């Protein structure tokens with residue numbers, strides 16, 4: 001960590017060793033984990049600060065469990081179960097979850113920038129719901145073919161389909177369809193990571209064509225017919241031979257396994273769309289870091 005004064009942004013050490021305005025000022029032992037924390041004093045603005053002031057975890061209690069909570073939440077554990085396992089309060093889990101997920105979002109961006117541009121992309125929507133099946137949510141997921149690297153995702157609300165469509169309108173009113181906006185937002189964000197003449201694969205959804213043409217004008221867009229799942233209740237694993245959208249479907253299936261609120265036929269549901277978004281960030285980071293190719297990157301990027 002580079003030590004700078006939080007107030008006047010003066011660095012502790014300069015390259016030519018000219019600045020001598022910050023000096024060491026004793027240390028203290030942090031109560032929560034008994035770590036020795038160096039203190040500093042800035043002579044320019046007479047400010048006392050420490051390494052802890054500059055840390056992302058500033059003023060957190062129990063910072064030592066941050067990673068363990070994140071690990072639990074991407075291993076199919078619910079927030080309440082995580083609290084029980086770790087013997088901490090449920091609200092502590094929520095707080096740690098939000099903190100780690102927001103950091104994960106930043107790290108995902110950093111990792112995307114480090115990678116070479118993507119030549120083969122697959123994308124599709126994963127469907128889930130908030131509170132009740134009458135209020136469905138769609139998650140547009142973009143995955144690199146073969147490596148299964150998650151490039152990006154976007155969460156949006158969508159109206160209910162099929163038999164419960166009428167009931168949904170009657171009970172909760174007309175539901176906003178944010179899928180198109182979310183797709184455009186996702187494409188706009190990941191545009192810079194995709195090679196100009198990339199191969200883009202998706203299913204035969206008619207709405208996809210114009211968006212792909214608009215954001216990736218020189219790419220080739222391949223569209224495949226949607227297929228039935230091979231196991232009842234596991235719609236992502238397709239029946240009948242090789243699946244052209246395997247990387248994407250496999251990633252979606254893994255997301256359902258890793259995020260407890262996405263497991264099919266579970267007690268566990270999403271209550272807020274924003275939280276599903278954060279949970280996806282956490283899952284995406286762990287997924288990307290667990291891929292074989294990132295074992296090299298891992299050494300260079302801090303995950304927490």
Ligand SMILES: [Zn+2]
Pocket residue numbers: 005006007008009010042043044045046047
């Ligand atoms: Zn200062």
